[in-house]
Amino acid sequence: MGRITQYYHATSLEDAFAKAKQLGSAAAYVGGGVELVLRRNPEITTLIDLSRCGLDYVTAVGEGIEIGSQTTLTTINHSADIRQYAGGSLAWWAGHIAHNNLRDMITVGGVIGRNQPWNDVVPHLVALGAQVRLFDGAERITPLSAYIEAKQPGAIIKGVLLPAGNAGSRGFLWRFTRTQQDISTLHFSALVSYDGKVMTAANLVFAGRPGHAALYPRLSEELVGKSLSHETFARVAEMAPDLVEVGTDLRATGEFRRELVRAAILNLEEHMTGVAQ
Amino acid sequence: MTISIMVNTVERSFDVQPDEVLLDVLRREGYLEVKGSCHSGDCGACTVLLDGRPVASCLILSAKADGHAVTTVRGIGDQAHPHIIQESFVKNGAVQCGYCVPGAITSAKALLDENPDPTEEEIRLAMDSNYCRCTGYEQQVEAVLDAAAQLRKGDKK
Numbered sequence A: 001m002g003r004i005t006q007y008y009h010a011t012s013l014e015d016a017f018a019k020a021k022q023l024g025s026a027a028a029y030v031g032g033g034v035e036l037v038l039r040r041n042p043e044i045t046t047l048i049d050l051s052r053c054g055l056d057y058v059t060a061v062g063e064g065i066e067i068g069s070q071t072t073l074t075t076i077n078h079s080a081d082i083r084q085y086a087g088g089s090l091a092w093w094a095g096h097i098a099h100n101n102l103r104d105m106i107t108v109g110g111v112i113g114r115n116q117p118w119n120d121v122v123p124h125l126v127a128l129g130a131q132v133r134l135f136d137g138a139e140r141i142t143p144l145s146a147y148i149e150a151k152q153p154g155a156i157i158k159g160v161l162l163p164a165g166n167a168g169s170r171g172f173l174w175r176f177t178r179t180q181q182d183i184s185t186l187h188f189s190a191l192v193s194y195d196g197k198v199m200t201a202a203n204l205v206f207a208g209r210p211g212h213a214a215l216y217p218r219l220s221e222e223l224v225g226k227s228l229s230h231e232t233f234a235r236v237a238e239m240a241p242d243l244v245e246v247g248t249d250l251r252a253t254g255e256f257r258r259e260l261v262r263a264a265i266l267n268l269e270e271h272m273t274g275v276a277q
Numbered sequence B: 001m002t003i004s005i006m007v008n009t010v011e012r013s014f015d016v017q018p019d020e021v022l023l024d025v026l027r028r029e030g031y032l033e034v035k036g037s038c039h040s041g042d043c044g045a046c047t048v049l050l051d052g053r054p055v056a057s058c059l060i061l062s063a064k065a066d067g068h069a070v071t072t073v074r075g076i077g078d079q080a081h082p083h084i085i086q087e088s089f090v091k092n093g094a095v096q097c098g099y100c101v102p103g104a105i106t107s108a109k110a111l112l113d114e115n116p117d118p119t120e121e122e123i124r125l126a127m128d129s130n131y132c133r134c135t136g137y138e139q140q141v142e143a144v145l146d147a148a149a150q151l152r153k154g155d156k157k
């Protein structure tokens, strides 16, 4: 057991933030609590529960969507709005990663707050162009890709915004795991917009490399303006293993991961050419 | 700290440590039907229902359950009054050593409450948290399909 001496039920964002500010690195916000229980940090003495701060919501904002940070994977999976968004990729994956009895616990704030390199939710949100709404005395909105690069200690993740304008786009996620229950040896997420048979925008993200989620704009450039054809994807599959920084860890060698990068692009081709038919 | 939880429809108050997980509190208070095994969210043995939804009690802080309702497998049915899912597990050979069974039945109950007519794939997904070292899973899936069919006919509960 850790050295937690206080469990504090915050009643508002202001209340939670004031408590966290007073305690500094001795305090942690609680999402589902899964990670906080599993990997106990002896520095933390106070847990600040956010479940009474009204952060469990999914709201349509124009054509976009805002997801409150206490929202669980199961709620995301069940949300009719998220099922419609970018072909429903986020909703589908929220219902398939981790385990059924954890999907009702894991919160979107907790996955972003922890952001393990192999995490499956963060890279997909980055591909979808998500922004985070932070609270640190006042509200601020920042791109998720920027937030995970330079975290704001103490700031509360209030919600995640999925941008408008992805109505005609398709989200895609492919991950390689050694067993169905295992974490990703390589994670690949993409968002591709297209007009007829021509791609008009693309975000390509790799994670579990074993490094953290990273966008690869150079690969995206190779898709934009090109037709949804085998030749286009074959060229990107050829380039990608040299561009995506992969490494060796206990799960796989760098060489194996390079092959997975190629396989990921070929899976995207299959998905996109299927969608465009 | 003191927390109040409705366990199997009975209002209870427990003194808990701020970092104590629900599994440890339930077992300490005599709910020994809730099993612990991996203590890391991997095996599903410890699954209970929190407001009707399945959670891994080994990873949920008991303080998070304050003010909520918890159902253990005994709240679903017991030897004197077994639930149809429990009978179906026995009938279909889905119980061998039995260690995984409280968690498996609890996950099955959550599924059938939400979806009375699940496909085999939906059953496998809803029970992907429940490891079983004995049955090979086929019998458990058959048991849930069987229980679902009987419940739809309105046989019991």
Ligand SMILES: Cc1cc2nc3c(=O)[nH]c(=O)nc-3n(C[C@H](O)[C@H](O)[C@H](O)COP(=O)(O)OP(=O)(O)OC[C@H]3O[C@@H](n4cnc5c(N)ncnc54)[C@H](O)[C@@H]3O)c2cc1C
Residues within 6 Å of the ligand: A028, A029, A030, A031, A032, A033, A034, A035, A036, A037, A038, A050, A069, A070, A097, A098, A099, A102, A105, A106, A107, A108, A109, A110, A111, A112, A113, A114, A115, A118, A119, A120, A121, A155, A156, A157, A158, A182, A183, A184, B040, B041, B042
């Ligand atoms: C058996 C198992 C299998 C898993 N499989 C997968 C998988 O397949 N794919 C996958 O992606 N993940 C998987 N996970 C990991 C899971 O997604 C992470 O553990 C996740 O961080 C848990 O979310 P939580 O809400 O419980 O986080 P918590 O433990 O509550 O929080 C995690 C961190 O985020 C901080 N935090 C929480 N909420 C906020 C907030 N609103 N603002 C600021 N900071 C906050 C906390 O202080 C803490 O530092 C698995 C975990 C387990 C145990």
Ligand code: FES
Residues within 6 Å of the ligand: B035, B036, B037, B038, B039, B040, B041, B042, B043, B044, B045, B046, B047, B056, B057, B058, B059
């Ligand atoms: S003891 Fe909780 S999942 Fe294994």
Ligand code: FES
Residues within 6 Å of the ligand: B094, B095, B096, B097, B098, B099, B100, B101, B131, B132, B133, B134, B135
């Ligand atoms: S019956 Fe023995 S582990 Fe499932």
